Amino acid sequence: MNGTDKAGLGVGLVGTGYMGKCHALAWNAVASTFGDVERPRLVALAEASVDLALSKAREFGFASATGDWRELLANPDVDVISITTPNRFHAEMAIEALKAGKHVWCEKPMAPRLEEAQAMHAAWRASGKVAALGYNYIQNPAMRLIRKLISEGAIGAVNHVRLEMDEDFMADAQAPFAMRNEASAGYGALDDFAVHPLSLLRFVLGGVAEVFGEMSRPYAERPDGKGGRRAIENYDIATALLRLDNGASGVLTVNRAAWGRKGRIQLQLFGEGGSIVFDQERFNEVQLFKREGAEETQGFRTILSAPVHKPYDRFIPAPGHGLGFNDLKVIECRELIGRIRGEQASIFDFDDGIAIEKTVHAIADSFGKGGWVKVA
Amino acid sequence: MNGTDKAGLGVGLVGTGYMGKCHALAWNAVASTFGDVERPRLVALAEASVDLALSKAREFGFASATGDWRELLANPDVDVISITTPNRFHAEMAIEALKAGKHVWCEKPMAPRLEEAQAMHAAWRASGKVAALGYNYIQNPAMRLIRKLISEGAIGAVNHVRLEMDEDFMADAQAPFAMRNEASAGYGALDDFAVHPLSLLRFVLGGVAEVFGEMSRPYAERPDGKGGRRAIENYDIATALLRLDNGASGVLTVNRAAWGRKGRIQLQLFGEGGSIVFDQERFNEVQLFKREGAEETQGFRTILSAPVHKPYDRFIPAPGHGLGFNDLKVIECRELIGRIRGEQASIFDFDDGIAIEKTVHAIADSFGKGGWVKVA
Amino acid sequence: MNGTDKAGLGVGLVGTGYMGKCHALAWNAVASTFGDVERPRLVALAEASVDLALSKAREFGFASATGDWRELLANPDVDVISITTPNRFHAEMAIEALKAGKHVWCEKPMAPRLEEAQAMHAAWRASGKVAALGYNYIQNPAMRLIRKLISEGAIGAVNHVRLEMDEDFMADAQAPFAMRNEASAGYGALDDFAVHPLSLLRFVLGGVAEVFGEMSRPYAERPDGKGGRRAIENYDIATALLRLDNGASGVLTVNRAAWGRKGRIQLQLFGEGGSIVFDQERFNEVQLFKREGAEETQGFRTILSAPVHKPYDRFIPAPGHGLGFNDLKVIECRELIGRIRGEQASIFDFDDGIAIEKTVHAIADSFGKGGWVKVA
Amino acid sequence: MNGTDKAGLGVGLVGTGYMGKCHALAWNAVASTFGDVERPRLVALAEASVDLALSKAREFGFASATGDWRELLANPDVDVISITTPNRFHAEMAIEALKAGKHVWCEKPMAPRLEEAQAMHAAWRASGKVAALGYNYIQNPAMRLIRKLISEGAIGAVNHVRLEMDEDFMADAQAPFAMRNEASAGYGALDDFAVHPLSLLRFVLGGVAEVFGEMSRPYAERPDGKGGRRAIENYDIATALLRLDNGASGVLTVNRAAWGRKGRIQLQLFGEGGSIVFDQERFNEVQLFKREGAEETQGFRTILSAPVHKPYDRFIPAPGHGLGFNDLKVIECRELIGRIRGEQASIFDFDDGIAIEKTVHAIADSFGKGGWVKVA
Structure with a gap:
């Protein structure tokens, strides 16, 4: 007897870097894990080179491979496209995919420039399709617990929040100047990190109304690889004061040069009846x-x-055994399928994405102006 | 182009409870995760009922399903069989599979009685096949780090160890008497838990030469479900003093009635030049x-x-982001494939299993005798 | 033989509330603890009422008691005066004591208004006497370790700091409106708390050049005790962005309505070669x-x-046994005696106090203006 | 007016090493701290040499000093004698003091040999005086909370306990052979440490009925300081299985060669309705x-x-600010005064001391015999 005769969603994957692999693992695992969705059909995988596409298709279990991502748009077996390429490609790919009638699962952030994100948003609204963003940290059951606790009033009205995100991949002062130190690569830590804690904040509590931003450089320059030194053009540290939609005050700090911090995203939420603390480095725990x-x-x-x-x-029947980072993407995948099915699903779409990215740009804007800026 | 033309191992799976699902997830993920093995072919799945088998085959991606596990033995496409049924079935299934020329990946422990485990061991030796046990906690990269540190002498010769394993699924004194409270279900916590910390000890340091055992009951009886009460026949708590092969002293305690402990396996290793502490509830961390x-x-x-x-x-390119419990099974799966390939692989076989289970039985034996017992 | 014949410093104490008691304990303990100073002579104690003064003198071991603090100024046996009264009395008492030729040990902060603090500073400069402030948190051996590590370059140049101080004594939204909620009581959390983390920052690293301040109210009003409600006039939460003298960036947040936080003062110090984290709630520990x-x-x-x-x-010959909060005041007392003796001593004087309080006032000023303010 | 006219207890102190200093600090602080007892009169201090006695009397505030401890017995101004000399002197001093009609505050343990402890006990019973032991860890407010929680049934009947005490002062394998490594110095870690966790157990829950002991040596020998090596004669590690008076099971392990452990005394208490965990290295915290x-x-x-x-x-009016190790002795001092006054007081007397020391000797006895031994 054939165990796989019923047809699940047809999946196309663009990009096979880390997030591409993470999507592939999720598409492979979602049916076994949840048991309430058909196994997706891994139809086609696109990479810049055909050879890489072929080899990754074999690894990831995709039935076909291509060097041209547009082939996925034309493939009637593809229902949904995972977009996991560098951020600068998101807008074009997502817009084209939506126009071609495909659902889109796009890694965050939407796009480097707000205008591009807004174009994606418009294309989504015009398409009638599902457009979901890869904010996997919100899929953590611990984060759902926090949201539930807050919505039920377990800690009363939240009146103050503190958000921090720190890693140390830019902490080595002797690492040579790289593309990500150029102004053209964006603001720096603000782009790299701020969307993560802001997405968690949005998920558990809500949005931000007004910001005051500050950015700084732990190191003014780096070796240029030619025996000289080159000035760093963006900022490895950013901080923002926040006034939230619900009236609470807050502060956000992100630092990609924070020695010893590896995947820290700390939330401190203070309410009228209690407090909640969460740290992504121990993301199977909530402090209440x-x-x-x-x-x-x-x-x-x-x-x-x-x-x-x-x-x-759905992952483990025993408590305290620990989910992993990649498991969160499997949950996200299940939510995406639910959204496509028309179920009540918990996933961030382009409305959410725009709101988060506007906040990031407002922080940068405020830093330039030296005054408070409303998140319009 | 077809991305899945090259043939990986042919897999049969017996059992679809939690560990069956865990094996299935691993077989589905191993190629995508590691990128250096062919995708396994999920050939056939066996369950007690055909209906369940069929439905699970669809979920897990197996090509066929059966209500008779012996069909897998006869299937020439099956190279390796995952045995994930209740412990009392392990011996028969593993022995038959090995006789049929299949490699075996069997969940721990090998068998309730030592004689059965020894029969499995003999069958394995006669078979020339690979027989691996599902001691997934040893696959934790943190545990490999500990082994490496010890073998390199980072903390010098280890002279004392403390091992604890605690959960609280038997902590509710009002839970009714159940099969696992019967003497026929085994010693109690000693069988359920002791193999885990002992496997970690074996992995990082070595075996146990002599033991002194003690067992106790937090609750003498439980509601019998008929308005009366029934005496508990085995022990929810066990403790053993250990004398290790390397001369170190140690103590092992396990408790399945420990409120608030969910998946705790704590190791404390004291050496001439330092100490190492590990707790499975935070298994992405090592204290040194x-x-x-x-x-x-x-x-x-x-x-x-x-x-x-x-x-x-192979799972995540960034530090501090956290593996999950199920990821450890994926590593184990990769090690199993390596062992089958003839690579140097880090997995416990039936030699290891026998050594661990002999220690458990020696503890029980000592408890009966009230004196020290050698692990023969 | 008489063990107490040699004369130590003659001490006068004004105030017998918590900090008065803390000073008294320190004066009683300093000689036994350190063994290198003569036992202070506890000459006279002043309180608002003579009865209270008498009873506290007996408890604290002072030889005489008075209801008029000015009597201490006239007493030639008094060498140094501990000022532990409410902040609004500090200026007058300290100035008079210095004029009377007494050394002064005054609790922080110096005074509610900067002008008063400046008058104290001037009096000190004119006096030639020692004027020390009760910043006892800097006396923590753990804090000295941090200062040493930073000064030796253990974590390289510090480029970013985060400071938090939280307690929950104003967290109860139903607590009635009290004097401390009035505008006349000061800014709120900013006065109550900010000097503490700023003193630690100053001690381990240095001062602040420029600030941007924000303040907020977790609760807009409180019960007025007469069945109505009254608007809160100051701020239980304050946050400031910092630009440090050494060029580092920073953020400071204080919250006196933070449920569950009891004595938290967290420092995070990020440097070119490492990081240091400290939390006052576990003040016998440093994270490096x-x-x-x-x-x-x-x-x-x-x-x-x-x-x-x-x-x-000097307190305990064994590691890891833990100093207490009151022990820090004993260390401070020893440093004060050292300063009076002309030794190299580690204690904050009125120069330090002015620098810290200017920073606090600059934050409030910035909040009013909505722009960055230099700490002049 | 004279603040110290009313007479408190007259105190004699024998011994001025660490515990002598700790007693002196407590006698100096108890009245200021508690405010409900008269300031003790520090009458006389005895040390082996008169010079040392004189100098310490000055430091500690004692009115007189002597080189002969028996002078204190004859001094009618002395009501209570603090005995803080090495353990081998306790018996003689305590017995003589009690015979002389003095109350006794003796450091733990009572004596190296059980016979001596029993003689002390007999002398106490004959005296009608108070004889208290310096088990200061039980004076911790956190420990009182634990006792209260258990007695109120907050975690139900306790059915299993784990006790650990570890330090690392004998962890250096290259430290030369010293007196404490000789058999004549006692069992080793068992004497040094076991009374501490056993006292906590007794305080919060009760006594031990039966034990099985094991001892081991992390290092077989040490440098003898003359170029050779000498075999260690006692044991730096000891473990015991426990059967408690209340029917619970337990395990106790102590290790004075545990690198990185500085003052760890961990208790894990498992009950029918919950669990409590405590660690002396963070003794201002209880885990519930x-x-x-x-x-x-x-x-x-x-x-x-x-x-x-x-x-x-009585020490600090604000939560979370932290008591220190020496503060526990101040509480003990207040309890001692209360016991002398005839109040309900929480302090271990010689009944308690005998019970604890019998347990220690039973463990050693069991180790010799290789079987369970009742604590008679």
Whole structure:
């Protein structure tokens, strides 16, 4: 008997770098993990070179490979396209895919420039298709717990937030000047990181109304690889004061030169009845303080992710065993399928993406002006 | 062009409970993750009922399904069989599979009784095939780091170890008497848990020469579901003093009624030049103390798993982002394929399994006798 | 034989609230703890009421008591006066004491208004006496370790700092409107807290050149105790962006309505070669990340305070046993005596106090103006 | 007016090493701290040499000094004697002091040999005086909280305990052979450490009925300081299985060669309704898991010591600010005074001391015999 006769979604994948692999793993795992969706059909994979495409198609289990991503648009077996190429290609690919009647699963951020993101948004609105963004950190069951706790009032109205994101891949002062140090590569840490904590904030609480931005350089220059030194053109550190839509105050800091921080995204959420703290480096844990019960036994509790925190149970039936980073993409994939199916699904679309990216650009704008800027 | 033309291993899967799903996820992911093995061919899946087999085959991507596991033995397309059924079936299935010329990937422990495990071992020796056990915790890159540190002498000769494993699924005193509380279900926590920390100990340091065992019951009886109460026949807590092959002393405690512990396996390893502490509830971290450098800056350091800790890099290119429990099975799957290929591979075979299970039985034996027992 | 014949410093104490008691404990303990100073003579204690003064003198071991603090100024046996009254009395008392030729040990902050602090500063300069401030957190051996590490370049040039101070004594939204919610009580959290993290920053690294301030209210109003509600006039939360004298960037946030935070003062210091993290709630620990050695074993290490971190050894000869909050005041007392003796001593004087308080006022000023303000 | 006219207890102190200093600090601080006892009169201090006695009397504030401890017995102004000399002197001094009609505050353990401890006990019973032991760890407000929680049933009946105590002062394998490595110095880690966790266990839960002991040597020999090596005669590591009076099982491990552990005393207490974990290296914190409320928010909470945990409030009015090791001795001193006054006081007397030391000797006895030994 044939176990795979029923047809799932037809998938096209563009890009096979890290996020491409992450999408491929998710498409391969989603049916086994969840058991309530048909196995996707891995139809076609596109890469810049045919040889790479072929080899990756074999690794990832795609039925065909191509060196031209536009072939996926023309392929009637493809229902949805994963776009995992460098950010500067997102706009063109997403717009074309949507025009071709495909659903789109695009890695974040939408695009380097707000105008491009807005064009993507317009194409999506015109298409009637699903356009989802790869904000996988929001798919963490721990993050869903935080959202649930806040929406249920477990810590009351949130009045102050602190967001930090730090890694150390730019911390080596002797690393030579690279493309990402050029002004043309964007603001620096602000682009690289800020969308992540802002997406978590949006997911659990909401958006940002007004910002005041500051950026700084831990190192003014780097070796130019030719025996000289070259001035760094963007900023490895950015900070912003926030005024949230709900009236809360906040502060956001991101640093890509923070020695010892590897994947830290810390949220501190202070409410009228308690506090919540989360750190992505221990993303199977939530810290919760509730002002309840006898004062003598109050304290921050460490909640370990468990089957009760859906959909952790689809991965592991026992609590405290730990999801991995790639598992979050599998959840995202399931949510995407749900959105395509018309289910209530928890995934960020281009509306969310625009809101987040506007906040980032407003921070940069404020830094230029030296005053508060509204997120229009 | 067809991306999946080259043939990988032919896989048969018996059992589709949690560990069956975990094996299926691993077989689906191993090629995409590692990129250096052909995608396995998911040939056939066996379950007790054909209907369940069919539905799981569709979920897991197996090409065919059967209600009779022996069909897999006769299928020439099957090279290796994943055995994920309840422990009491392991012996018969593994022995038959090995006799049929299949490689075997069997979940731990080998079997409830040592005689069965020994029969499995004999069948394996006679077969010339690979027989691997699902000790996935040893596949953790953090655990490999610990082994490497110890073998390189980073903390000198280890002279004392402490091992703990705790969960709380038997902690509810009001949960009704169940099969696992019967004497026929085994010793209790000793069978359920002890193989895990002992496998980690074996992996990083070595075996156990002599033991003194103790077992206890947190609750003497449980509701019998008929309005009465029934005496619990085995032990939810077990402790053993250990004398290791290398001369070190140790202590092992396991508790399946430990409220708040969800997946804790703590190792404390004390050596002549430092100490290492590990806790499975934060299994992407290793705590290392080295007696080196100025005393004023000595301290336990928290090492986050990172690409430098192979094969973490095959899952995520950035440090500190976190592997999940299921990822460890993918690594194990890759090691199994390596072992079958004749590569140097890091996986526990039936030699290891026998050594571990003998230790468990010696602890029980010692408890009965009230004196030290050699692990023969 | 008489063990107390040699004369130590003659001490006068004004105020017997918590900080008065803390000074008294320090004066009682300093000689026994350090063994290198004569026991201070506890000459006279002043309180608002004579009865309270008498009873506290008996408790604290002072030889005499008075209801008029000015009596201490006239007492030739008094060499140094501890000023521990509410902040609004500091200026008058300190100025008079200095004029009377007494050394002064005054609790921080110097005074609510900068003009008063400046008058104190002028009086000090004119007096030729020692004027020390009770910034006891800087006396922590862990903080001295951090300063030493930074000054030795252990983490290279510091390029970014984050400072947080949080408690929850104003977190209860139903607590009635109180004096501290009035505008006349000051800015709110900014006055209450900011001097603490700023003092630590100054101690380990240096001062602040420019600030941008923001303040917010978690609750707009409180019960007025008469069945109505009254608008809160100052701010329980304050945040500031910082540009440091050394060129580093920074952010400071303080919150006195942060549920679950009890005595948190967190410092994060990022440098060219490593990072340091400190949290006052675990003030016997320093977190240090150094980029050195093999990458596979790099990580934040937790350094426990120990005899090697002077003067911890004067309290406890064994490492990891833990100093207490009151012990820091004993160290401060020893430093004060050292300063009076003309030794090299580590204590903040009125120069330091003015610099810190100017920064606080600049933050408030910036908040009013909505732009960056230089700390003049 | 004279603030110190009313007479407190007359105190004699024997010994001025670390614990002598600790007692002296406590006697100096107890009245200021608590405010409800008269300031003790520091009458006389005894040391082996008169010169040392004189100098320490000056430091510690004692009115007189002597080279002969028996002078204190004859001094009618002395009501209570602090005995802080090496353990081998405790028995003689305590017995003589009690015979002389003095109350005794003796450092733990009572004596190296059980017979001596029993003689002390007999002398105490005959005296009608107070005889208290310096088990200062039980005075920790956090420990009182644990006792309260257990006695109130917050975690239900405790069915399993784990006790560990580790330091690293014997961890250096190259440290030369010293007196403490001789058999005449006692069992080794068992004497040095076991009384501490056993005292905590006794304080929060109760005593031990039966033990099985094991001891081991991390290093077989040490440099003898003359170019050769000498075999170590006692044991730096000891472990014991415990059967408690209340029917619970337990395990105790102590290690004075545990690199990186500085003052660790970890308790894990598992009960029918929850768990409690405590670590002396963070002794201002208690970890509590209660099985209550929604499963999705259950977790171990970290309770910071606070004024609500009496008598923390006598030291600091704000929560989370941290007591120090020496503060525990001040609490003990207050309890001692209370016991002398006839108040309900929480301090271990010689009944408690005998019970603890019998357990230690039973462990050693069991190790010799290789079987379980009842604590008679």
